[in-house]
Amino acid sequence: MGTTSPHRRRVSNWNCPERLFTKPLSKHSTGLKPTAMSTNLTTGPLVGQVVLITGSESGIGRETARAFCQLGAAVVLNGRQAERLECTRQALAAEGYRVAACVADVTNYADCEHLVAMALNRFGRLDVLITNASISQRAYFADMQPEVFRQVLDSNVYGSVYPLKAALPHLIARQGSVTFISSISALNGMPSGSAYCAGKAALANLAHTLRLELAATGVHFGVVHIGFTQNDPDKRVLDAAGQPVPIAHRPPRWQKSQAQVAAIILKHVRRRRRRTIISALGRLILVVHSLLPRLGDWVVLTSQRRMRNFYE
Known part of the structure; x- marks a missing residue:
């Protein structure tokens, strides 16, 4: 639900050449060189606003960036796969x-x-931060390696x-x-999603504390608690050993499009x-x-027995 896998993936969107991204992010990456963009869009209710969206190289983050751009905002994109981001x-x-x-890497x-400094250097201000980058999982707690649990939790908590x-x-x-960006799974927990649910639930209390x-x-x-959303075809989550696997089955009729979710965000x-x-x-x-x-x-336990492929 609104997650970004850290593992290598094939590009299948934006008419980009298909190739594997295998180059790791250095500890002190300087990122992509900011480049002057077209300024054809000079009208809209968000003209002059600068929005930073983490995890916006693909999926919900990418479509959220487009939604803000369409209203005139300048947007700073972020991700860990340099070629896909570009x-x-x-x-x-x-x-x-x-x-x-x-x-x-938003856990660094x-x-x-550096990401914030680049946004300021490029556009001179920062008005909106949307923390969308995170890793999800498809593994039961008893089977998970401790370091995998921590990786998922860190991405969701420290990644914000x-x-x-x-x-x-x-x-x-x-x-x-x-x-x-949280998830509806944070509202009641979900089998095979312990670290993800815990991290997303933490964000709600963090936001409440910061308001005070x-x-x-x-x-x-x-x-924003996101529900089931259509994903890019190459979307992956982590299994118990930390290996990337496809997300569990979700009936298409239950899913919103990425553009619909972006419009809600x-x-x-704005409100x-x-x-x-x-x-x-x-x-x-x-x-x-x-x-x-x-x-x-x-209800959850019954669905777990009758719809195992929904969780596993």
Whole structure:
């Protein structure tokens, strides 16, 4: 749900050449060189705003970047696969949008400092931060290697904490907006997703705490709980040993398109909402978990027995 795999993948979008990305990110990567983009789009309600979206080289992050660009914002793209990230940047630039891109591992604080510095150097300000980059899993807790659990958890927690920590002074200066991308699985837990659910649930409490601590700054802190979403064909998550595997089966009728999810994220940010839950299923989970938690657990356990491919 809205996750980005750190492993090598084949490009199948944006008319990019198919090739494997095998070059690892250096500890102090300088990222892609910012390049002047087309400035054809000079009108729109977000003209002058600068948006940084982590994990925006593909998937939901890429479509969210496009949604903000369409309203006139300048967008800083981020990812760990340099060639794929550059391909996305070129595609958006070709549509006339103001974009820049920077390779950075958001679980590395030095990389996050560089990412924010590049955004400021390129566009002079920072108004919106959306922390979308994360890793998901497809493994039961009892089978997971400890280091895999930590990798998934770190990507979801520190992958939001570190970019925010680096960007916070600049967001305070603009009375800006921060949105953490979470999941409906954080609302009630999900078998085979222990580390992912724990990390996504942590973001909701983090946002609540920051609203209290930084209430006087005027910065908006929000959380979007994403439901089942159509994924890029090469999307991968981690198994118990840390190997990339396809995500578990999701009935197509339950899934929203990436563009639909991006539009909801855009509306959430513009309205400075505290929480947005995407999909009727997500809202039902919240109600049942709050009022009838045992019933909610019974439904999940029953589905686990009858729909094993939904989890495994």
